[in-house]
Amino acid sequence: MRKRATIYDIAQEAGVSTATVTRVIKQDPRVKAATREKVQRAIDANAYAPSVTAQNLERGSAKVLAVVLPEMSNLYFSRIYNAAYWEADANGYSLRLFQTRENQPISREMVSELIRCRIDGVLFAGNIWSSDRRDLNDALERLKNYMPVAAICPPGVDLDCIRIHSDLVSCVRLPVRHLHTLGHRHIAFIGGSMQTKDASKRKYNFLEQLRLLDLPDDPAYHIEAGYDMEGGERATMRLLSSLERGRWPSAMVTFNDLIALGAMKALKKMGLHLPDDMAVIGCDNQFFCPYTDPPLTSIDLHPEEMAQSAVRELLLAQESSSQSFSMIRDATLIVRESCGAALGYRKME
């Protein structure tokens, strides 16, 4: 490895002081043209580039934001990461990704690490709201001493930080109303683990919607599921096998597209034809939705925009010191064919 030239080397070679070298680099106008050239030559000759580390130390900040996410098996999180990355980039910040091991929420060590690294702001997303209330609050309070904290979280999570809420009302209301419009009356909800705030909120909203639309609510129709395809498959099998054929729902709202994918597989295995025998709606509008069979109607929560807002607010909070901000981004229904709507299909009972 080549030894890196320091500012001292350059200063010496150009026969000036380090201050002058800095001035040349910073394009300070009050250096004589002749000097500037001398210095520039030395810089070029040695391919000199100032050490970011040293600059960071001097500046007292590394201009880094952090985002804490569960391992990115789910594309929903890469969308958040990507959006945050470019937004940070556009503001001269870099973004460090901290991953939590599966279902492990923020650990004590991670909090320490964030503080030790002089992170300038941190964004949390994903399944950390389920962790013990006290632990979470402690972690948050500790962090907030040193950096602005933002979270993409379900509404109602009353964390004392910048909060960007996904719209858990519309993300259930939209599919239910859509199905209702199509004539469905027996609608099931395949949710995540009711331990998590997100899932239990959605279930609550789901029941609310049924009531508002005067739809029957069969307790057998809401069922927990792991957050992936296998979870969806199992839950669906459980749902169908627990009921006699006549009492099966005619439509399913799922917690996310992965679960929907698993559900679709289970339904086909049971010999059902989609969307005629069963309508399915996913959530997250993942890239594969147009390519499932039939193409999956889904909900877009706009994770990119949420991440972008979060980063912007983090940067703003650096100066303003006000760390209370809360916004809610509404969801959008993306209609495809898994409910038959696009086919002009209408359920009759």
Place this chain on the structure above:
Amino acid sequence: MRKRATIYDIAQEAGVSTATVTRVIKQDPRVKAATREKVQRAIDANAYAPSVTAQNLERGSAKVLAVVLPEMSNLYFSRIYNAAYWEADANGYSLRLFQTRENQPISREMVSELIRCRIDGVLFAGNIWSSDRRDLNDALERLKNYMPVAAICPPGVDLDCIRIHSDLVSCVRLPVRHLHTLGHRHIAFIGGSMQTKDASKRKYNFLEQLRLLDLPDDPAYHIEAGYDMEGGERATMRLLSSLERGRWPSAMVTFNDLIALGAMKALKKMGLHLPDDMAVIGCDNQFFCPYTDPPLTSIDLHPEEMAQSAVRELLLAQESSSQSFSMIRDATLIVRESCGAALGYRKME
């Protein structure tokens, strides 16, 4: 924001020198128990944590590796990232992700950034081998002055750095032989852009396999495609519409699972039934493969293991200064139902 305590504050509060504070933190055994306690109390009282930036400056390295990837729309890359992340983590390094904007290969600025940040090693993966030879080599040479460089790349890319090759022979040989065993004789290849090394290599290997197995080679059977589902869908439509029905192939090998997904959609749209009318094989063994309809037979290139090896070699190269290493990780065929094999199906012509 709270003012952070420095080592001087702690030293003062505990009535010792900074050296002693460092010793306590580093668990140096030659501090008296009484002193240790005094210091520890001061540390705890101020929630003191040494500044990573200052440590980095002193150490002359930030213990960071970097991985340069195209934006992670493709799960293949998140798998590489994840594996690299944990491997780095296990060795006390952190991992910074640098993303290239779509199809833009490594830019001059990114190289500068990597150098300025005193990155301790960099791993490249993805579609950068297509970029101009000279530019790429220049970038590599520049980087190699300052850090070990590794690349996950197709075999035959004769970059002068640590090379982890995916097995582009088996990743075509396996599916072709599999299809051949099942009785297929008319096999098409839906590849990526022939501009890229990866895709052209595979096509070459594909033709080689046909020859070895004495299978007919119809030029209409190899066709370019964008790297995503839309690309696969379009390419498939093009393939089928360019031939009269009687000359259609009975099986398709695709560049990746996304393309396969698109192809499957196109095939269904044409009224073909899988796997009876057409067998399809993907590549990458992505998470959704078991959940396509029918479940997609695919090739696993083991990106995790490649990333792991790459990180290990990067860390090794730091001392040994030998930067020539090359290994090839073979591929594995994952048989599902999209070729009918699992159903005991056999093609007869």
Place this chain on the structure above:
DNA sequence: GCGATAAATGTTACCGATTACATACTCGAC
């Protein structure tokens, strides 16, 4: 109780930049 050795702690230069302040140089006016 003294010197020799070991144990505990302190002093200070250094890592590589930035910047407030000090100094030197230039030029025109008188």
Place this chain on the structure above:
DNA sequence: GTCGAGTATGTAATCGGTAACATTTATCGC
């Protein structure tokens, strides 16, 4: 020729740690 204003450049403290070396204190043999 000298003074002052402005311009160009240099000096040195600073950021927050680390560690080689120096110094002080404790321990032990005789």
